[in-house]
Amino acid sequence: MNTEVADIGLIGLAVMGQNLILNMNDHGFKVCAYNRTTEKVKSFIENEAKGTQIIGAFSLEEMVRTLKKPKRVMLLVKAGSAVDEFINKLVPHLSSGDIIIDGGNSDYHDTTRRVVELEKKGILFVGSGVSGGEEGARYGPSLMPGGNPRAWPHIKNIFQAISAKADGEPCCDWVGETGAGHFVKMVHNGIEYGDMQLICEAYHIMRDGLGLNPEEMSNVFDEWNKGDLKSFLIEITRDILRYKNDKGYLLERIRDTAGQKGTGKWTVNAALEYGVPVTLIANSVFARFMSALKNHRVEASKIHKKNIKPFSGDKKQALEHLRKALYAAKIISYAQGFMLLKQAAQEHNWNLNYGGIALMWRGGCIIRSAFLGNIKQAFDKNPNLSDLLLDDFFIKVMHDCQDSLIATLQMALQQRISTPTFSSARDYYDGITCNLSPANLLQAMRDYFGAHTYELMGQEGKFVHTNWTGRGGNVSASTYDA
Ligand code: NBP
Numbered sequence: 001m002n003t004e005v006a007d008i009g010l011i012g013l014a015v016m017g018q019n020l021i022l023n024m025n026d027h028g029f030k031v032c033a034y035n036r037t038t039e040k041v042k043s044f045i046e047n048e049a050k051g052t053q054i055i056g057a058f059s060l061e062e063m064v065r066t067l068k069k070p071k072r073v074m075l076l077v078k079a080g081s082a083v084d085e086f087i088n089k090l091v092p093h094l095s096s097g098d099i100i101i102d103g104g105n106s107d108y109h110d111t112t113r114r115v116v117e118l119e120k121k122g123i124l125f126v127g128s129g130v131s132g133g134e135e136g137a138r139y140g141p142s143l144m145p146g147g148n149p150r151a152w153p154h155i156k157n158i159f160q161a162i163s164a165k166a167d168g169e170p171c172c173d174w175v176g177e178t179g180a181g182h183f184v185k186m187v188h189n190g191i192e193y194g195d196m197q198l199i200c201e202a203y204h205i206m207r208d209g210l211g212l213n214p215e216e217m218s219n220v221f222d223e224w225n226k227g228d229l230k231s232f233l234i235e236i237t238r239d240i241l242r243y244k245n246d247k248g249y250l251l252e253r254i255r256d257t258a259g260q261k262g263t264g265k266w267t268v269n270a271a272l273e274y275g276v277p278v279t280l281i282a283n284s285v286f287a288r289f290m291s292a293l294k295n296h297r298v299e300a301s302k303i304h305k306k307n308i309k310p311f312s313g314d315k316k317q318a319l320e321h322l323r324k325a326l327y328a329a330k331i332i333s334y335a336q337g338f339m340l341l342k343q344a345a346q347e348h349n350w351n352l353n354y355g356g357i358a359l360m361w362r363g364g365c366i367i368r369s370a371f372l373g374n375i376k377q378a379f380d381k382n383p384n385l386s387d388l389l390l391d392d393f394f395i396k397v398m399h400d401c402q403d404s405l406i407a408t409l410q411m412a413l414q415q416r417i418s419t420p421t422f423s424s425a426r427d428y429y430d431g432i433t434c435n436l437s438p439a440n441l442l443q444a445m446r447d448y449f450g451a452h453t454y455e456l457m458g459q460e461g462k463f464v465h466t467n468w469t470g471r472g473g474n475v476s477a478s479t480y481d482a
Helices: 015-026 039-046 060-065 082-095 108-122 134-139 150-164 181-208 214-224 232-242 263-274 279-292 294-303 314-346 354-363 372-382 390-413 420-432 439-451
Strands: 009-011 032-033 070-074 099-102 124-131 141-148
Touching: 009 015, 009 060, 009 263, 015 032, 015 134, 015 150, 015 354, 032 039, 032 060, 032 420, 039 390, 039 439, 070 082, 070 150, 082 099, 082 108, 082 439, 099 372, 108 124, 108 181, 108 294, 124 134, 124 354, 134 439, 141 150, 141 420, 150 314, 181 214, 181 232, 181 263, 181 279, 181 420, 214 232, 214 314, 263 279, 263 314, 279 294, 279 314, 314 372, 314 390, 314 420, 354 372, 372 390, 390 420, 420 439
Parallel strands: 009 032, 009 070, 070 099, 099 124
Antiparallel strands: 124 141
16 A cells, blocks of 8 residues: 655644644645644644644654655744754655755754755755744745755645735745745844834834824824735734723733844844844844833833923824835835845855745735835846845835935934834935945044054055054054954
8 A cells, every 4th residue: 555645744733833734735735744742743633634634643754654755844843953853853764855844933054054964865955934924824824945956846836835925926936045045034034023113113103202092093004004005014003003902902001022032133143244234123123122121211211301392293294204204214124134135145155036035025924015016026127136225116215205204203303202213214324325424534543543454545455554643653453353
């Protein structure tokens, strides 16, 4: 009897694993499910998977035996050592050309290491970003697979079938070699941090600056969701603001301290590593740290009194400025994110398809939005586009919205509302469009105290040192850095 009946094995029966299995089953794939704690296999088969063609396995050997060749095993377990433990246990049961896919939120450095190590054993390893949470996993996630490219033809069918679709196209394509899939997922998460913080600051401005009530704010987000800002996060903000239970609006009673799982921080670490000014995401991570200092903030607010005059301007106009400011700031954030992708691709020799990435994020995931369609078009027009801010569409939007960004920040300043991401968008925009920065002075200072040398304009590539005080020597430095 042929026991090799399953199209894919899936390990990890928590929220993501269970829902992805059911999604695969809906699309006609036969899945064999396994979990470290095997009682969960039994419970899943007897409950959620009842009446489906899903089969359960109670050992890894049993699971691998049920798989068709090349054997495909997907892991949806806690990122980190659990992934390595399963890989080590799986490898003895697999043969050359078999595939292991890690769908967890793994660090892309780990994925790169696993791709290289497993290639030596003939196993094709894929690290795939999976976005969209529980609902995405069940009904169509955004999938960002990367790793050993020889695996792609064998998983493409399943991945593109179960992924979300945007304008009829799957939100899933091959991202690139080694850790590229998980890198793109990490930047996606960083952008998600930025989008969420921008929305929070817009809410803060509406609530404390303009004095709007929850219903009014919800209506504003509802309006915004009909235009350029149409997105999943704007839509859920509208609904969250409106949500009431027997004690009234729930949002007003939620403690203002945000948690995090670290992928925003990873994005900022990558930005620091590759030297890319991803300032908006960095500020959104710091804003979460600031939010966690609740007791400190409460104490300080009692001591540091502020002289704030209630807003007396035109609220309708202020809200229109805010809408445009949010749009402009989002564009800056995505421009920074794509710049990071470009730099990492250069460092790792990844051949990233930027339009394809925008399409992968267009549906299924948390940052899904109408605006990603414009990003895709920009890269379709010019696949070598170095900066989104140099695309005609985005140039026009920035020209149209920049005054509103300034007007919003002026209002926030008067109302003493902290706006780290809106402010960093303005800073970045005025920085990246400044043809003469003050870094000439920086270079002069570095040379003055550390003999670090500088270039003269028009003589690029030629580094010279000046003995500024007459006391120092003429030798330039090569070690001490500042
Ligand atoms: P969890 O991240 O909560 O992981 C639960 C699974 O990991 C269970 O199968 C558990 O087995 C297994 N596991 C753990 Br915990 N430690 C293990 C170990 N040392 N050895 C072997 N197995 C271990 O599940 P999830 O929320 O479904 O997420 C799965 C992956 O997908 C994670 O990497 C997560 O970051 C990522 N992700 C999650 C979401 C989301 O919205 N939740 C979205 C996108 C990506 P057990 O049952 O025996 O304890």
